[in-house]
Amino acid sequence: MRRELAKEILANWNLPDVFFLTGDLGFMALEEVKSTLGTRFVNTGVAEQNMVGIAAGLAREGHKVFAYSIAPFCYARPFEQIRNDICMANLPICLIGNGGGYAYGAMGPTHHALEDCAAMSALGMRVLVPAFNEDLGPMLSSFTAPTYLRLGYDARPPKTAAPAYAPWRQLLTGSRGVLTALGPLGGVAWGALQDLPEESRPSVWVASELCTQLIPADFYDQLSENHPLYVIEEHVAAGGLAMHLAYAISQNKLPCGPLRHHYALGYPSGRYGSQSFHRAECGLDANGIRQMILAEL
Amino acid sequence: MDIKGFDDLFAKARMRLLQLHYDSQTGHLGGNLSCLQTLMVVHHLTMKPEDRFILSKGHAAGALYITLWSLGKISDQELRTYGAEGTSFPVHPSGNGIPGLLFATGSLGHGPSLAAGLALSAKQRTQPHHVYCVCSDGEWQEGSCWEALIFAVHQKLNNLTIIIDQNGLQGFGSTQEVISCSDLTPRLIAFGANVQQGSGHNSASILNALSQKSTDRPNIIVLNTVKGKGTHFEGKIESHYLPINKEQYDFAQVSHTHEQVK
Numbered sequence: 259m260r261r262e263l264a265k266e267i268l269a270n271w272n273l274p275d276v277f278f279l280t281g282d283l284g285f286m287a288l289e290e291v292k293s294t295l296g297t298r299f300v301n302t303g304v305a306e307q308n309m310v311g312i313a314a315g316l317a318r319e320g321h322k323v324f325a326y327s328i329a330p331f332c333y334a335r336p337f338e339q340i341r342n343d344i345c346m347a348n349l350p351i352c353l354i355g356n357g358g359g360y361a362y363g364a365m366g367p368t369h370h371a372l373e374d375c376a377a378m379s380a381l382g383m384r385v386l387v388p389a390f391n392e393d394l395g396p397m398l399s400s401f402t403a404p405t406y407l408r409l410g411y412d413a414r415p416p417k418t419a420a421p422a423y424a425p426w427r428q429l430l431t432g433s434r435g436v437l438t439a440l441g442p443l444g445g446v447a448w449g450a451l452q453d454l455p456e457e458s459r460p461s462v463w464v465a466s467e468l469c470t471q472l473i474p475a476d477f478y479d480q481l482s483e484n485h486p487l488y489v490i491e492e493h494v495a496a497g498g499l500a501m502h503l504a505y506a507i508s509q510n511k512l513p514c515g516p517l518r519h520h521y522a523l524g525y526p527s528g529r530y531g532s533q534s535f536h537r538a539e540c541g542l543d544a545n546g547i548r549q550m551i552l553a554e555l
Numbered sequence: 556m557d558i559k560g561f562d563d564l565f566a567k568a569r570m571r572l573l574q575l576h577y578d579s580q581t582g583h584l585g586g587n588l589s590c591l592q593t594l595m596v597v598h599h600l601t602m603k604p605e606d607r608f609i610l611s612k613g614h615a616a617g618a619l620y621i622t623l624w625s626l627g628k629i630s631d632q633e634l635r636t637y638g639a640e641g642t643s644f645p646v647h648p649s650g651n652g653i654p655g656l657l658f659a660t661g662s663l664g665h666g667p668s669l670a671a672g673l674a675l676s677a678k679q680r681t682q683p684h685h686v687y688c689v690c691s692d693g694e695w696q697e698g699s700c701w702e703a704l705i706f707a708v709h710q711k712l713n714n715l716t717i718i719i720d721q722n723g724l725q726g727f728g729s730t731q732e733v734i735s736c737s738d739l740t741p742r743l744i745a746f747g748a749n750v751q752q753g754s755g756h757n758s759a760s761i762l763n764a765l766s767q768k769s770t771d772r773p774n775i776i777v778l779n780t781v782k783g784k785g786t787h788f789e790g791k792i793e794s795h796y797l798p799i800n801k802e803q804y805d806f807a808q809v810s811h812t813h814e815q816v817k
Contacts, residue, residue, distance in 0.1 A: 277679075297679060298679065300675070300710075302706055303702070303705065303706065303709075305699075305702035305705070305706065307664075307668065307698070307699040307702055308668045308671075308699060308702035308703050308705075308706055310668070311665055311667075311668020311669050311671070311672060311699065311703065312668055312669075312671055312672040312675065312703075312706065313672065314658070314668075314669055314672055315668065315669045315670065315671060315672015315673040315674075315675065315676065316672045316673075316675060316676050317672075318657050318658070318669070318672070318673065319672075319673060319676035319677075319680075320676075321676060338662055338665075339665060339668070339699075342658070342659055342660075342662055342665060343658060343665055343668075343669060346649075346650060346651075346658070346659040347650060347657075347658055347659070
């Protein structure tokens with residue numbers, strides 16, 4: 259989604275007080291942002307701690323700041339700067355982590371971001387995980403506080419239109435429980451289950467903000483003690499979507515069937531490959547999702 | 556204010572700093588005493604109202620609070636809450652609700668990047684204000700400081716002045732023992748900064764160094780100081796951690812009074 263991000267920046271964020279920082283990444287995606295923003299596009303070099311500190315200094319002076327890197331370098335290396343300099347000061351900075359989850363595939367485990375949403379959420383940041391390219395515009399329109407944007411790949415089925423953005427959206431109707439996917443996995447689940455009859459599949463939802471206060475009543479209304487709650491996320495279990503959701507359900511004292519949870523297991527085979535390879539190992543590919551549903555029939 | 560008048564004010568501030576640490580029974584007195592004169596010179600004799608200041612060595616918050624108190628920005632009543640339950644003035648500053656403090660500091664190595672961000676903003680907006688940042692010398696073992704310096708040199712942030720309180724002692728030894736670096740100056744010069752040196756215990760020397768600003772490079776001032784100056788643990792590692800008892804407080808008061816008379 260980084261090209262769509264570039265379009266969004268050019269369309270709506272080429273403003274006098276907006277800075278775009280990069281930790282020396284963005285080749286073949288951010289060139290036009292660089293040339294258009296001019297001195298407000300700053301390559302801070304291979305120095306993510308400094309990038310976040312610079313962002314905080316700029317934001318403290320009233321600038322809105324985007325700070326871009328690939329996801330693991332964006333949230334993990336400068337964690338303390340994010341905590342102390344951005345979050346303690348509650349500054350309007352959007353950290354953009356490109357390639358969340360296993361998106362960098364065979365580049366290897368140092369390039370994967372499997373616990374980013376939990377880490378950023380724990381700091382009180384708004385965590386955004388767009389599912390579809392069109393989500394970026396409405397997502398960023400209300401960006402006023404510390405924000406983490408995890409970019410991935412739009413995986414909607416061919417010839418489908420993404421529904422209008424909402425933090426939690428229903429993609430498919432169904433009567434056998436509820437499935438919730440984090441970000442791009444919503445598109446994967448949509449493709450995996452769309453040909454099943456409604457009575458054989460759960461309703462399919464996609465969560466694009468890791469904030470349970472944004473869950474609509476419609477979602478809760480579909481929960482039932484008689485059917486499972488399925489959660490799929492390209493993220494570790496600790497602090498991820500399922501844990502957030504379970505907490506919300508418990509707090510609201512809602513009925514709910516058993517949890518079926520597919521999540522990032524790390525590297526169970528000890529081997530590495532594409533994003534598809536890792537998703538398959540974790541049951542997060544279309545086949546794994548479909549089998550999870552069919553097993554309950 | 557002339558230097559003589561300032562030094563009288565500084566002497567009063569130093570006594571109040573001793574009292575602050577004695578009353579609150581907090582540590583870090585050594586690193587507060589080594590930079591107090593610098594903070595006072597910067598705030599009273601150098602900074603314009605629109606200038607920005609960052610205390611990167613957050614463990615010297617007491618010295619900064621005293622400086623703000625000497626400027627009338629913090630009341631004596633507020634100062635008496637330092638380090639106490641429910642205070643707005645913790646031992647490392649929160650950056651929340653204290654006039655002139657922009658960020659929470661205390662974890663070392665953050666200030667130079669924050670200051671560079673402030674300076675970059677001023678450049679972008681063609682604003683005339685200057686950004687000052689005070690660091691410790693041990694702090695420059697943090698890689699983030701060098702990241703910030705590389706950036707500031709590249710961006711030609713001549714509206715940035717980083718002052719290093721080079722007292723030669725860190726958490727568990729001297730800077731020479733721990734990391735073979737008793738003087739940061741040559742390394743800073745090698746990175747391309749405009750580096751000045753001086754004594755952090757001499758107002759004229761500090762002022763002189765502050766006046767030597769570059770037109771195209773960030774400025775770094777290395778001030779040689781003595782940790783815990785004028786106390787029973789002057790130049791000793793204990794001054795980094797330990798609070799002072801009544802006898803030690805009395806000793807420091809007499810010592811500083813004698814120095815002022817001289």
